């Protein structure tokens with residue numbers, strides 16, 4: 357490995373020191389007998405200055421032709437200079453061209469390219485500074501979640517991705533041949549996490565989840581990263597507390613560590629700063645009333661889609677919960693509300709600023725007979741869920757859990773206009789390449 361100084365480390369304090377940078381050309385501008393070559397690496401961008409009288413005619417001519425994303429190694433002396441980005445530049449003494457590029461398919465300001473071009477060239481797009489910033493924010497949110505989970509006694513487990521049953525409805529399953537049988541790609545680790553609580557009580561996993569969602573919305577991917585928690589001895593209200601504490605910690609820690617990156621996307625940090633427990637809680641009934649008062653055509657019993665949720669988020673300046681959904685719009689495993697059998701003990705967490713659902717969670721049906729009945733009502737075969745039903749036969753306990761869509765959280769934190777920008781190589785109905 358080359359011993360180098362990272363661009364992010366070039367500061368005015370290094371004035372007078374010799375450094376070696378290795379990276380890619382971000383921009384190349386000639387002014388008279390000088391070339392201002394901006395060099396980018398994983399940590400930032402540094403202005404380097406190539407003067408003909410120092411490097412000589414031949415190297416100067418070579419440098420002139422370096423297009424964006426040419427790979428180079430330069431050595432030179434740091435000079436503090438207020439005019440340079442970061443307050444320092446490097447005066448080049450040696451330039452080594454690893455590969456010269458004449459034309460890079462992505463424009464200097466990727467915002468000027470069409471989304472289709474950026475997605476076709478996603479393998480090149482992901483090296484641009486804004487995409488790197490998104491990936492750093494995503495990494496930090498997950499790192500923060502791990503910190504919180506470790507501190508609070510949650511065990512990480514590693515559930516399978518190849519599975520035999522639906523969790524979130526058969527319509528969105530990806531089916532694949534599994535030797536002489538069929539299997540599916542997991543929609544959610546939940547059922548396996550439920551099995552794991554009997555040994556470990558508080559468990560979590562981070563896995564890819566797959567949904568053959570035909571809906572082409574700004575918030576659906578066919579493959580997304582799913583952070584799921586399941587806790588024994590917890591009711592719906594307990595798990596909602598866990599959700600708000602976890603999400604607050606993730607957001608606050610990321611604000612602390614990645615403010616610079618977040619500010620590349622957001623002028624206003626208010627909703628992020630407001631993300632502290634307790635989050636507002638409204639019932640589904642109240643949500644319907646708010647929507648009707650705002651002129652939305654919706655009746656009690658209807659599911660809320662992205663449009664309805666967007667209107668609802670106008671009422672809040674921080675994430676909030678909607679709880680107590682009608683049974684018939686929610687999944688079979690949710691526990692019936694003992695106060696009102698038309699409803700289930702479920703709550704979604706919605707992000708403000710139009711983003712809507714980022715978490716789906718519930719208390720689970722822990723009674724064997726009721727669970728069998730729900731499976732049959734949903735038109736499924738209890739035989740397919742034999743192992744899952746066993747969990748209600750051998751020491752069943754009250755328990756609750758939830759799933760957080762990592763890309764949905766990133767999209768809100770950075771106010772992205774589409775969830776596809778929150779993942780390295782997005783998978784949507786129209787796109788599985790590159």
Ligand code: 4AD
Nearest residue numbers: 544546576577580584714715716757758759761764
């Ligand atoms: O509400 P969902 O479908 O709930 C479950 O899968 C539960 N079994 C999770 C659990 O309780 N362990 O999905 C949970 C979250 C959603 O709130 C959303 O953030 C995200 O997963 N999600 C998607 N993200 C991107 N693209 C999709 N197609 C998504 N579907 C769900």
